[in-house]
Amino acid sequence: MDKYTLLPEQLLYEGTITEDNFFAPQPLAEEAILRTHTPEYWEKLKTNSLSVKEARAIGFPMREALISRGRVIAQGTLDCARLALNGAGVALNIAGGTHHSFADRGEGFCVFNDIAIAANELLFTGEIQKVMVIDLDVHQGNGTAHIFANEPRVFTLSFHGAKNYPNRKPPSDLDVGFPDGTTDKDYLETLYKMLPDLLDAELPDLVFFLSGVDILASDKLGRLAVSLAGCRERDRFVFQCCKDRGLPVAVCMGGGYSERLATIIEAHANTFRMADAVFY
Ligand SMILES: [Zn+2]
Numbered sequence: 001m002d003k004y005t006l007l008p009e010q011l012l013y014e015g016t017i018t019e020d021n022f023f024a025p026q027p028l029a030e031e032a033i034l035r036t037h038t039p040e041y042w043e044k045l046k047t048n049s050l051s052v053k054e055a056r057a058i059g060f061p062m063r064e065a066l067i068s069r070g071r072v073i074a075q076g077t078l079d080c081a082r083l084a085l086n087g088a089g090v091a092l093n094i095a096g097g098t099h100h101s102f103a104d105r106g107e108g109f110c111v112f113n114d115i116a117i118a119a120n121e122l123l124f125t126g127e128i129q130k131v132m133v134i135d136l137d138v139h140q141g142n143g144t145a146h147i148f149a150n151e152p153r154v155f156t157l158s159f160h161g162a163k164n165y166p167n168r169k170p171p172s173d174l175d176v177g178f179p180d181g182t183t184d185k186d187y188l189e190t191l192y193k194m195l196p197d198l199l200d201a202e203l204p205d206l207v208f209f210l211s212g213v214d215i216l217a218s219d220k221l222g223r224l225a226v227s228l229a230g231c232r233e234r235d236r237f238v239f240q241c242c243k244d245r246g247l248p249v250a251v252c253m254g255g256g257y258s259e260r261l262a263t264i265i266e267a268h269a270n271t272f273r274m275a276d277a278v279f280y
Contacts, residue, residue: 003256004095006265016272025079027071028117032078035120036113036147038104045111058106070111073098077114077208077252078121084248085127085206090239090279092272096252097210099141100166108139108165115208115252116147119154128205129153134195134238135172137212137254138222139164145172155202159191161215161223174198180223184230187215191234195241207247209238212254213267220257228263232270239278251275 011017033042044050045067055062076093083091099115100108115133122128132155133148135141140160148154155173162177169175176190199207215234217225226234242249251271256264 003261003264003268006261007094007253007268010265010269011272014269016269016276023076023079023083025072025075027068028075028078028112032117032121033071033074033112035124036103036117037101041104041106054105057108058111059109062111066111070098074112074114074117077250078118080252081118081122081206081208081248081250082127084250085122088248089243090249090251090275092251092253092275094253097137097212097254098252099135099137099144099210099254100139101143103147107143110143113143113147115210116144118250119148119206119208122206123153130202130204131155131206131208132199132202132204133157133208133210135159135210135212135254136191136215136234136238137210138214138219138224139212139255140166140169140175140177141172141210142166142168142170145175146170148173155198155204157198159187164221164223178224182224182226183217184227184233187224187226188230188233188237191237195238199241199245199247203245204247207242207249209242209249209251210254211235211238211251211268211271213256213258213264213271214254216256216258216263216267218258218260218263220259221255222257228267228270231267232274235271235274236278239274243278249275 080091098110101110
């Protein structure tokens with residue numbers, strides 16, 4: 001079993017959520033894909049005609065099932081955003097956070113950029129005027145940064161391991177690259193110092209929070225050394241800052257590659273627990 005099965009099971013078991021908290025997204029509409037991705041890239045995905053090089057950059061061979069899965073996940077992020085905006089305050093996608101996908105290509109296991117797609121769709125329909133992306137996955141949000149490089153309505157913030165993938169990091173509106181081995185104290189102090197002022201300055205209509213748990217010391221890919229408790233405190237602080245300002249939050253899980261699956265589940269479950277504790 002993988003984390004996408006175990007995480008909801010754990011949350012149901014402990015009572016953090018109930019069956020009626022679930023929503024089941026439909027596949028994302030083509031128009032919404034095309035507000036973020038180029039027609040050429042979408043055509044290649046649809047017709048399964050990515051070059052070997054393009055497929056290798058994504059990291060897995062493309063199959064129709066993976067495209068369908070990506071469309072459902074991206075719609076899930078859009079649904080979360082609408083739920084958060086329309087009264088829930090916070091909504092969480094059990095997957096998503098595919099921030100290495102660019103307008104015209106995928107990479108790093110990311111086919112569609114779900115947060116960019118959701119943000120562009122809501123800006124297009126006029127449901128929101130201003131967005132902030134708080135990307136705290138250990139990997140820099142290169143695709144998101146690039147897509148929104150010239151979009152003043154979207155503020156992109158990325159906290160990441162300075163030496164983690166990707167090597168080339170297109171600038172976000174604000175990038176914070178942490179040295180290898182960064183622990184709770186430095187990580188959290190930076191967050192405490194920066195986030196409240198940023199939110200006050202930007203006052204977005206909606207926040208996307210990419211809550212990757214690959215910042216953990218136990219993570220096989222991440223180069224930082226944050227503890228489980230530190231990671232949970234990160235999530236609590238982000239939620240509290242947004243709640244205090246009346247900002248709705250849509251959350252995408254992002255990466256998590258600790259050796260023990262139980263650690264990954266615990267860290268992702270903490271994100272749901274903190275959302276519950278702060279918002280309800
Ligand atoms: Zn990651």
